[in-house]
Amino acid sequence: MRIAAATLSICFIAAAAPVAADNMIATFEDASVWTVAGNDIDTHSASADIVVDASDYTQGSGAIAFTYNFSGNGNFEVGMTKEFDPPLDLSDAMEFAIDIKGDASSQENIQWYALMRDVHGQAIKYYMGSGYAENDIPVHRPKDGEWMTYTFSLAELVWQEWGTTAFRPPSLSKIESVTFFLQQIGAVEDPGTTTVLVDNWRYNTSTTRMTTTVIDQFDYADTTALLGVWSENYSGGPESQAQSEATLNDTDVFQGDGAMELDFNLADGSQNWSTGQRMPLDSPWDVSELQVLEIAIAGDTDIPDTADLMVAFQDTAGNRARWRLRNALRSNDYDRYVLFTAMNAPTQWGAVNAWEEEQWDAGGDLDQTDVDKIVIYMIDGGTAFPWTGRVLVDNFVYHVPTGENIESSAEVTATRNWTIYH
DSSP: OOOOTTOEEEOOOOOOSOOOGGGEEEOOOOGGGOEEEOHHHHHSSOEEEEEEESSSOSSTTOEEEEEEEEOSOTTOEEEEEEEEEEEEOOTTOOEEEEEEEBOHHHHHHEEEEEEEEETTSOEEEESSOOTTSSSOOOOBOOOBTOOEEEEEEGGGOEEOTTOOSTTOOOBTTOEEEEEEEEEEOTTOOSOEEEEEEEEEEEEESOOSSEEEEEEEOOOOSSHHHHHHHSOEEEEOSGGGOEEEEEEEESSSOSSSSOEEEEEEEEOTTOTTOEEEEEEEEEEEEOOTTOOEEEEEEEOOTTSOTTEEEEEEEEETTSOEEEEEOGGGTTOSSEEEEEEEOOOOSOGGGTGGGSOEEOSSSSSSOOOTTOEEEEEEEEEEOSOOOSEEEEEEEEEEEEEEEOOOOSEEEOOOOOOOOOOOOO
16 A cells, blocks of 8 residues: 555564553453353353362453353354453553463363453444454464463454444543353254353553554644645535634644644534545545544533534545444543454444445445545534634554464463472
8 A cells, every 4th residue: 555645654563571550451350340241141041150279370360250041042152241440541552462271172162252341332343253244353262271362453343333422533541341152053953051260351551463654643843834734625516614723733732743633614404514634645545455443532511412523434426435424423531542444244234334335436446556635534423513613633553463363372471379298
């Protein structure tokens, strides 16, 4: 992919030092902070229990022993959930890891995956194959009698296709809960019991597992330089009833030295008309292999809840595919949103939280091999007019995995206390 002249590529490299305590998400040393629930319990005869195992762990003083009596109904599941108040800010996370040890039953009959759910109810999922994913996501089963570390970058995350609240991409800045799931594989029809040990859920702020390419960090010298790249302003509707202006903001930034400020003015009667800013590319991009992008957005509490902020790729024929960041608009704080390009899940399961084809473009589907513009724009489908509002945009990037092995033998760093008798 050829990047526009005003952008650059960067690669985040993982630190070699041990995981620091302030990067820990969950230590699994207190069973009381975890709750167990799942559709295998609700619908069938399954049950589950969690206790602390103080004799077998990788770090600290114990691990959670998650015992799952599964019903014999394939694809059903039970999870254990920990909630965070206040929500976790994982906006600097580049890589996650977790230590897992299973038994013979889990190796044969059980797969695991995990969700990180934000305050909007949207989730980021990792490590379970999905028939609706754009690529072949690996299925992982706890290994028989061996502690394994599973490490994954943002580029290896997948979207949660069962999300039901539309137009709200997940935010890494406000993670409200994490859930570790055990799911019976579809081919197994007999009930059984497995115990899986879980320990040391953490993150790193750098990684070797992906390369990150900056679309724009908005570190411009001034507004003139910004508009030299984001050079196309447009307004929709009769008498330009939806208007916007782009300027450089060098004070309210997510990171770096600048952000793009978009000031929107939607006058009375401008329902369903859009306005925003476009960045023409030096030459067309092929984005057909991209799956995970990120963007930092700060909104405005004065923007009505009927409005949508759109981020889109546009091809040379004028067709667009877009994300709607409705949840980004009514917070004055920056959130770091994860954008997925999956498009082939049933819409009633929340596919609109990933990519969607825009209906009101040139009339066709986006040609992902021929993208020549990036577009950020506002639309309001309601009647709360007139109104004005400000949106800040920063740190727009995409991630590509490097293909490193996800599984490795866990390093047991904890020191056990042994009493030796002579």
